[in-house]
Amino acid sequence: MTGQRRLTNLLKRIPGGPDGRRMLLVTFVDRVGSGLWAATAVLYFTYAVGLTTAQIGLLLAVSGAIGIAGPPLGGLLADRVPLRPLLVFVQAVRASASLALLTTADLRLLLVIQAVGSLGDRASSVLTKLYATRVAGPDRARYQAINRTVSNSGWAVGGLAAAAALTVGTVAVYRWLLVGDALSFVASALLTLRCAEPPSHSRVVTHTAPAPKTDPESEPEPGFEPDTDPGSDPAPGSDPAPARAAAPTRAPNPWRDRRYLAYTASEIVLFLDDSVFKIGLPLWAVTATSAPHQLVPLLLVLNNVLVVLFQVPLARFGATPHAARNTLRPLAVAFLTGGAALAASVVHAPWAATAALVVAATAFTVAEMLHATVSWELSVALAPPTAQGAYLGVHGLAQAAQRSAGPLVVTAAIASGPLGWLGFGAGLAVVCGAQRHLVQDRGDGALSVPPVTVSEH
Incomplete structure (x- = not known):
């Protein structure tokens, strides 16, 4: 029980x-x-x-x-x-x-x-x-x-x-x-x-009292609302003036939002940890270090185990937009540590190379988990509630683009040797700092997302 x-x-x-x-x-x-x-x-x-x-x-x-x-x-x-x-x-x-x-x-x-x-x-x-x-x-x-x-x-x-x-x-x-x-x-x-339709800001249906029948020619066009300013009420006994049409509001467009596009571009770089584990770490371990080849699958197992054990506890670092923004600092440290450990893994002693690779795999896994929780929060916080689908769709391009560019970047780091991995880690740390500046709250509410309380009928 x-x-x-x-x-x-x-x-x-x-x-x-x-x-x-x-x-x-x-x-x-x-x-x-x-x-x-x-x-x-x-x-x-x-x-x-x-x-x-x-x-x-x-x-x-x-x-x-x-x-x-x-x-x-x-x-x-x-x-x-x-x-x-x-x-x-x-x-x-x-x-x-x-x-x-x-x-x-x-x-x-x-x-x-x-x-x-x-x-x-x-x-x-x-x-x-x-x-x-x-x-x-x-x-x-x-x-x-x-x-x-x-x-x-x-x-x-x-x-x-x-x-x-x-x-x-x-x-x-x-x-x-x-x-x-x-x-x-x-x-x-x-x-x-079996799941219910979740609430949505972008599709709202409200119930209103039936409007009295009027001449079809005087009805407002779809998408326009009558002027409800009390100061514009007609004088008693006079004919009501035609409703003044308001311009229809256009849904926010992520392709015209330079800030969100810049944020998505920086995400392409920060998603490179995926290519590190799929290509960079295994290839570097077997071609440039003295560590036993049997270590490679164990490093991938280590990555999976750490994610299963710690991804949920680390979610608190992305519980709010401001917490997520502040987490970009330790994320930069994790990337820099991972790059430095890979650079250090070229030592001749197999035990030292193994230890360095384990440190690198752990650091990049921590970076993976921290970036995941930061990315989940900021990608939503920077999106207008009425266009979350369109904005998250554009953000989804970051991972897709990384899958294409990532193999080229990590193989270039491998070809450059230890200095290549130092530059790789330092470059990702710099992008973390740039993203932190990019997503700072400038007083425009960009990092303040209202709770979802809309209901549909």
Whole structure:
């Protein structure tokens, strides 16, 4: 009974109520499927489809480039249509794309199918973040931290399941893992249907008393409101003057918001920790240090374990916009420490190289967690409440752009040797300082987000 009581209390502490908990389950199921496919994609295209290495590279590069349009497109739609059915639709698109890959070996068709799936993948991440922003309200930083922990757990489960299945090594297994990926999206769509539509600032419907019937020619045009200034009331007994039309307000446009675009550009740099773990750290460890090669997978495990253990506790550093802004200082220190540790790992003694790599992996993991919580908060705080979808969609481009530019940046750091990593860490620290100046509250309310209290009817 004590265990059940603790579990119940833990669930009650998750922001967003029942819908927040259901969306965490959606995230877990989604990521299990993504973990299955991430471990299988290259093998499937190689052995089940028969593509060459060059063709696989072309397929993934082109579809990834097209998928960059997913975040802004998804965010834009989320400000105009209900979010829950949009999420369901995107999950259905992802499931359909996964299953469609099983139907053809033609490279041109595979390009189209993979591009559609990439659009859905990138859009779903922004839509899920937007749902959390709306349903968790002021506790969005803590919710996103829990969501990231659940996401990492789902990836781990999917990757382990794929690793176990791949020991069989048959083409049929590759196909069934792809089917499992598609079924995870179907399950995510069905679970999303059980969630309620979250409140939204961008789509407000209010109830008003029925207006008296008037001559159609005197009715105000849609999008205009009559002048309600008491000083403009007509004299008693006189004919009411025609309602004076007010200019319609235009929704904020993130593409015209120079401050938000500059913030998003700085985010591309700060997301480089992803490329450090995927490319930089493994490649540097095996080519430039005396550490044993077996250390590389252990460093990746260390990264995953630290995120699962500490991402939620570190969420308090992004609990408010001002806390998030102040966290950019320790984030700069973490980046600088990681770069310096990688530079120091070229020592000849294997034990010293190993220790330096462990310090580097820990520092970059701390940077990853701190930046995650800072980014979640500031990307919302800098966005007008009535256009959060469009703004978060533009912010989603930062990660997409980093996936393209990141490998080039970290390989350039590797080619430059220890000084390259020192410059890498120092450069990221400088960008942290620049971003802190960029997002400072200048008295215009840019870092003050009103609570979500809008209800829809």
